[in-house]
Amino acid sequence: MSRFWSELARGLSPYVPGEQPQIPGLVKLNTNESPFGPSPKAIEAIRATAADTLRLYPDPQATRLREALADYHEVAPDQVFVGNGSDEVLAHTFAALLKQSSPLLFPDVTYSFYPVYCRLLGIDYTTVPLDAGMRVRVDDYLGRAGPVIVANPNAPTGIALSRAEIARLVSARSDAAVVVDEAYVDFGAETAIPLIRDYPNLLVVQTMSKSRALAGLRVGYAIGDAGLIAGLTRVKDSFNSYPLGRPAQAGAIASLEDDAYFQQARAVIIKNRADLTAALAGLGFEVLPSSANFVFARHPDRSGQALAAALRERAVLVRHFTAERIADYLRITIGSEAELARLTDALREVLVQNS
Ligand code: PMP
Numbered sequence: 001m002s003r004f005w006s007e008l009a010r011g012l013s014p015y016v017p018g019e020q021p022q023i024p025g026l027v028k029l030n031t032n033e034s035p036f037g038p039s040p041k042a043i044e045a046i047r048a049t050a051a052d053t054l055r056l057y058p059d060p061q062a063t064r065l066r067e068a069l070a071d072y073h074e075v076a077p078d079q080v081f082v083g084n085g086s087d088e089v090l091a092h093t094f095a096a097l098l099k100q101s102s103p104l105l106f107p108d109v110t111y112s113f114y115p116v117y118c119r120l121l122g123i124d125y126t127t128v129p130l131d132a133g134m135r136v137r138v139d140d141y142l143g144r145a146g147p148v149i150v151a152n153p154n155a156p157t158g159i160a161l162s163r164a165e166i167a168r169l170v171s172a173r174s175d176a177a178v179v180v181d182e183a184y185v186d187f188g189a190e191t192a193i194p195l196i197r198d199y200p201n202l203l204v205v206q207t208m209s210k211s212r213a214l215a216g217l218r219v220g221y222a223i224g225d226a227g228l229i230a231g232l233t234r235v236k237d238s239f240n241s242y243p244l245g246r247p248a249q250a251g252a253i254a255s256l257e258d259d260a261y262f263q264q265a266r267a268v269i270i271k272n273r274a275d276l277t278a279a280l281a282g283l284g285f286e287v288l289p290s291s292a293n294f295v296f297a298r299h300p301d302r303s304g305q306a307l308a309a310a311l312r313e314r315a316v317l318v319r320h321f322t323a324e325r326i327a328d329y330l331r332i333t334i335g336s337e338a339e340l341a342r343l344t345d346a347l348r349e350v351l352v353q354n355s
Contacts, residue, residue: 012119023315027335027342030317032184032294034213035336036268038251039261042214045254046247058246065249068256069221073193078226081233082252083243086183086207086220089232091117093149093203093222096235097177099123102146107136109326111155111181130325134288134296135159138169147176152192153184156321156331158290160189167192170199177228179203184292186211186266187273187334193223200225210293211266212255219244219252269293273334279344280332283351298328299351307350314346 001010037043066080073080083089094117098104106114108127118125126146131137134157141148148169153160161169170178170192180192182204192204203224209215222232236243244252255262273295277287280297287297298304304327308320319331332343 008120012116021317025315027316027339029294029333029335029339029343030319030331031215032210032292032333033215034210034265034269034293035334035339036213036265038213038217039255039258041258041261042212042251042255046217046251049246049250053246056246058242058244058249060241060243062244062249065219065244065252068253069223072256073223075193075196075223076226079196079223079229081222081224081229081236083220083222083236084248085209085218086181086205087113088218088243089205089220089222090179090181092232092235092239093179093205094118094121094123096231097179097203097228098147098149100147100176102144102176105141105144105146105148107150107154109134109154109157109323111151111183114149130154130157136161138165141169142172145173145176147178148173149179149181151181151183153187153189153291155184155292156294156319156326156329157288157296158184158292158294159288160185160291163190163192163195167195167199170195170202174199174201177201177203179205181205183207184210184294186262187293188270188291196224200227203228208252208255211269212252212262213265214251214255217248217251219248269334272337272340275337276332276334276340276344279340280347283344283347294331294333296326296329296331298330302351304328304330307347310350311343311346314349316343316346318343 062082065082066077069080070077083092099121103124103126105126105128108129128140136150136154166180178201182191185191192202196202203222205222208219273290277295280287285297285299287295304320307330308318311318
């Protein structure tokens with residue numbers, strides 16, 4: 001810590017994104033990336049853009065991308081906000097919508113970014129515990145004032161709320177924004193986007209990092225009432241008027257146009273998730289019902305930390321958390337069939353060795 005740091009910098013415990021070690025042959029199941037490449041059409045569009053127009057500034061409004069997203073999600077372009085990954089979209093959302101006189105509510109446990117942004121922006125927050133089954137209980141949010149953010153499916157549990165449950169949450173708090181972070185929605189949950197018509201306080205945030213395998217391109221977006229979107233744009237324009245580079249805009253548009261590739265890739269992940277869930281159950285794990293591209297699982301007689309370390313020694317990376325409520329669990333990204341076979345072989349070895 002340098003003596004030149006501000007008080008704000010001193011007080012922060014930053015959210016550190018998952019590990020990205022460069023070890024050849026590593027099976028990397030720790031940061032919920034896609035095991036497949038993005039659409040070849042997206043790669044081609046990125047190449048063409050880089051070759052032709054990189055010397056020019058991009059469209060600051062990302063007009064064509066916002067139109068493509070509006071078409072895809074059946075909303076108007078002024079209901080779409082884009083940013084440099086959904087983390088940036090969320091950052092602007094926290095600043096524009098979630099600092100209110102009542103504390104922001106979100107579940108304990110959820111995406112670890114939320115408390116970090118609250119601290120960074122001086123937002124008061126109250127966490128609401130998950131129920132005994134590790135589920136978000138909408139009833140626990142009713143009758144309390146203040147904005148809400150939930151990840152749906154939740155992270156790192158993978159458990160999703162239905163659209164009807166989200167509607168119950170949103171309709172009960174017309175005086176404050178409700179943000180639904182749908183980073184993992186494409187793997188089997190229901191999006192809340194159709195509810196936007198009825199609820200001007202609902203903002204849905206999505207990303208191209210997971211189901212579209214474009215984590216390296218950094219494209220995220222929010223969809224909501226035009227009034228909410230105007231607030232986000234105002235905040236964004238005060239920081240950076242060029243949120244997305246030309247390759248990102250072109251690649252994202254081409255990905256949206258290649259629906260066949262998208263549907264196929266996510267169907268394979270959903271199938272691999274079912275297979276992995278069965279394999280883990282066969283090894284004695286308790287696996288939470290996941291609607292995401294990862295599973296959250298614990299073994300009744302092994303600590304999560306010990307299992308993660310033993311897997312790491314076998315060049316398989318999974319995510320383990322230190323927070324008490326989830327310290328027993330492993331979060332395992334749904335990889336390719338071959339990667340998941342490596343994982344289950346390694347787990348079998350570890351479990352036999354220590355039994
Ligand atoms: N929301 C949730 C719940 C996530 O897990 C992640 C990925 N760490 C993000 C948002 C951010 O993803 P990105 O910035 O790549 O869009």
